[in-house]
Amino acid sequence: MHPLAERIQNKDIRALAKAITMVENDHPEKLELLSDVFSIKNNAHYIGITGSPGAGKSSLVNRLITHVRNKGLTIAVIAVDPTSPFSGGALLGDRVRMNQHFTDPGVYIRSMATRGSLGGLARATKDAIRICDAYGFDVVLVETVGVGQSELDIMKVVDTTALVLTPNSGDVLQVFKAGIMEIADIFIINKADLPGVEKLKILLKDFMMITKKEEGHIPPIVTTISTDNVGVEEMWDHLKEHHTYLYNTDQGDQKRQEQFKLEVQELIREEMWRDVARFLDGFEKEYTIDQVKYKDPYLLAANWYEKWKQEGDK
Ligand SMILES: Nc1nc2c(ncn2[C@@H]2O[C@H](COP(=O)(O)OP(=O)(O)O)[C@@H](O)[C@H]2O)c(=O)[nH]1
Ligand SMILES: [Mg+2]
Structure with missing residues (x-):
């Protein structure tokens, strides 16, 4: 076994960080390492959170971390920034916000950017998820910055995709055009303290009619106010419910099979x-x-x- 893989299995957090860097940099030993990492994976729940900038993804993730920790579970968060390693602003804000979790060994927070990785950011993100899984985190959560093509690619590699929308922002149309509507497993209306929630719900249901699949999981709509910690428990319950669906139904099986083939x-x-x-x-x-x-x-x-x-x- 690759020595780094062994160290990851033994819960060496520095080995985990180093392995993710190797993936980002397309290190020559990358595939060998990943194959060993794959053999020790623990079947964590892979969750993706996407939505327009400012929708409240990071605030929600922060609340979710606390919630998940209170349930006795461990969680890794990967913040993906496709623009550049220099973007600073948004991620820096996140870091400050998530700071309270930094001393908790049950939480790992890492930001990712491509540094010329051939497979692209989505590929590197998937590999990073696997590495966190092998380390033994119960939940591996990926937060993206926006709703473009790279977000779409990233969301194709997780088990459960949550799409965060806000009332009266008009981001539904953007999301719809990007094709993210179709892949969302859960819709979250955050900032539900603002007016326009019911209107957005109706609009969402209209869009769902268009993108509706013949069978399988019907995405629930959850309303949250992340600043007041409202709806986070419900959000978590729906995320878990979807995971159960994936492992217990033929459609879920099919979805995982498709993902495997694609990979x-x-x-x-x-x-x-x-x-x-x-x-x-x-x-x-x-x-x-x-x-x-x-x-x-x-x-x-x-x-x-x-x-x-x-x-x-x-
Ligand atoms: N009114 C209101 N503001 C919120 C809510 N959730 C987040 N915000 C604010 O929206 C802004 C963007 O939040 P952030 O989590 O960074 O969004 P992200 O870009 O999607 O990660 C911040 O100023 C938050 O305080 C909410 O439920 N209600
Ligand atoms: Mg954010």
């Missing part, structure tokens, strides 16, 4: 892309940018592809 495909794609990238790196030196400028891109791509295949056949 294998993703890993193959990443491996192949690694090859292609290496090839292109070398090949670009032969075709300088000046030569490329006025050439037919289709022809050039076909040309490169042929060369790549020949390389592979050798």
Whole structure:
């Protein structure tokens, strides 16, 4: 077994942090480590929290941490920031807010960004989730910053996706366009102290009619006021309920099977892309940018592809 995997299994928190950094940096031993990590996973509940910036995700996560800890469970939180490692602001605010949990060994908080990882942020996030799972956390929660394509990718790797909306913000349409409506397992109307909750509920139900699946889990709508700790228990109960559904029904089984298939495909794609990238790196030196400028891109791509295949056949 990879020494880091062994240390993670023995609850060495520094090994956990180091392993996640290796994943972010696409370390050469990454796949070997992850395969060992996978063999010691403990089946934690993977939860994703998504929603527009300012919807109250971090405030809710903070409340949830306390709630989960009171139930005697441990929790890892991964804050994903696809923009850059320099964004600071939002995450810094989160850190201050979540500060109260920093000395609790049952809580681990980590922010993630891609630093050129080939598989992208969603891939790195999934690997980080697995690492936290292997360490033995009962719950691994991922918080994203917004509702774009990378959020959508990330939400495809968790068990349960909670979508946080706020009354009168108009973010429903944005969320709908991003395709997040379809993958949400739980809708949360946060800031329920503000007017417009009933209107949003009606709107949500309309959208649910459009995106409705033929069978399976019907996403519940939960209202919360995270600043006053209202609705957090209900939110947690619904998250758990969905987890139970995943493990006890055919549809849940099917969903997990789909995710597994997708993941294998993703890993193959990443491996192949690694090859292609290496090839292109070398090949670009032969075709300088000046030569490329006025050439037919289709022809050039076909040309490169042929060369790549020949390389592979050798
Ligand atoms: N009125 C009200 N404000 C809230 C509520 N939840 C969060 N906020 C505020 O909304 C702002 C953004 O919250 P934050 O948790 O950082 O949102 P995030 O960007 O989705 O993580 C903060 O100023 C919070 O205090 C709520 O239930 N009601
Ligand atoms: Mg936040």
